Amino acid sequence: MLRTVGLTKRYGDFLANDSIDIEIRPRQIHALLGENGAGKSTLVKTIYGLIQPSEGEMLWQGERMVLSGPSEARSRGIGMVFQHFSLFDNLTVAENVALGLDGKEAFKDISARLEQVSKVYGLPLDPKREVWQLSVGERQRIEIVRALMQDPKFLILDEPTAVLTPQEADQLFIVLDRLKAEGRAILYISHKLEEVKRLCDTATILRGGKKISTCNPKLETAASLARMMVGTEIREVKAATERKTTVPRLVVNDLSLEPDNPHGVRLAHISLELKGGEILGIAGVAGNGQDELFAALSGERLSQDPGTVVIEGIAAGHLSITQRRKLGAAFVPEERLGHGTAPRMRLSENALLTGHAASGMVRHGFINTAATAEVRRRSRDPSKSSGARRQPADLGRRRRRGRGHQAGVARSRGRRRRRARHQSGPRRARRNHRPDCGDVSWPSFTAA
C-alpha cells in the first residue's frame, strides 16, 4: 500500500530520519519501534504530509506520492492519530470533529455520522460534550473516530496506548483488529513490547534515525526487540531497597476536600504515609479522585487544615506550590503539554517557571544566566524534543539543584471516568516490576 525509499529528514546537520525504507501492506498492523528520539514521529509526520522529506520518496499504491500537506494525505486515504491531541477544549466533540474534516458536510450530518461510526466501532462518544470535560482516553477516542470518519485505507497511530489504561488499550486492540480485518493497513508506534508482540504482524525498528531491521515481532522476545531498539544488552534493573529511611517524607492525614468544579470528585478521609526509598502507588479506576489528590498534594488546591498534608515533617496543607517545592517536593502532572511544560519555551525557561524558588537559577530577584545556560547546554528545547523527554521536567529540575528531591508525585495518565463516582480508597502497592515489557527491564528513556 505504502512504500518509502531512502526517506530522509534533516534538521540542519541533524538526521532525524536517515534513508528509511519501509513497506506497509493491507491487512497489516505494522509496528514502528525505537527509543525516544529514534525518529518515529518524524517518519510518520512525513508520511502524513506534515513535513517534507529532505531526500527520498514515497510510493502510494505503487505510484510516486508527493504530499503538499495533511489534507492531501487524507484525501488519498491516509489517516493519523497524533501522540499529542489537537483538540479545542472549549468546543464540543462534534465541533472538534467537524473542524478536522475537510468536506463541506453539514454539521447535522457530521454529528449523525460521528454517532454512527462511534457505535459501529464500539468507541462511545457523546457529540454534545465539551472536550475539557473528557478524560484523556475519551479525547483519544475523538481523534480515532475523527480519523475513521474519513474511511482511511491506512491509519497511523503514534503511541496511542501511552495514555490509556490496560482496559482501554484492550478495547483499542479490538478496534485495530477489526480495522485490519476490513483490509486497512495500520502503522502503530508503541514502546510496549508485549503489546507489539501480541498485536502486530511486522515491526520496523529505528535507532538514531536509521532503520535497524524489519522483523516478525511474534518470533522475537521483548528482550530481543529491546536490544535492537537500544543497541546494547539491557540488564536487569534492581530497586535500591537499602536506602529506606524511617522518617516519612510525606504524610497525608485524614484529608477531605470538596471538588472545585461540577465534574470533580470529593476526597474523603484519605490517609497515607510515604518514607524515603519507597514508591507508593495509588490504584483505582481513574476519575475517582486521582486528579483531586494530585492537586491537594502539589498545592494547586489548599486545605483548610495545614496538618492534612505533611512534607518532611512540616505541615504543608496550606502552603503554595512553590513553598512545597522549597520543602523538597517535586510534581510531574499527568498532562505534559500545558500543565507540565510550556512547549514553546526553552527548557531552561521551563525550569525557571517552576524551579525559580528552589533552584540556583534566580538570585536576589535576578536570573542567574550562567546557571540557566548550564541547563540549556545540557538539554534541548522541549518544543523540539520527543514526547517522553518532556515528562520528567520537574524531577529533572530538582536534580539540577544538586540535592535529590525528597518527595515526588507523578501522575500517570489513565481513564478519568467522571461519571463514575465510587470512591475508592488509595491503596499502597510497591512497584517491583515493569509491567510493560514482561521479561525485560526497561531503561528509562528520558534525557532530563
Ligand SMILES: Nc1ncnc2c1ncn2[C@@H]1O[C@H](COP(=O)(O)OP(=O)(O)O)[C@@H](O)[C@H]1O
Ligand atoms: N523540528 C525539529 N527541529 C530539530 N530537531 C527535531 C525537530 N523535530 C524532531 N527533532 C529531533 O529529531 C529526533 C527524532 O525525533 P522524533 O521523530 O520526535 O523521535 P521519536 O518520535 O522517535 O521519539 C529527535 O532527536 C528530535 O529532537
Ligand SMILES: [Mg+2]
Ligand atoms: Mg514520537
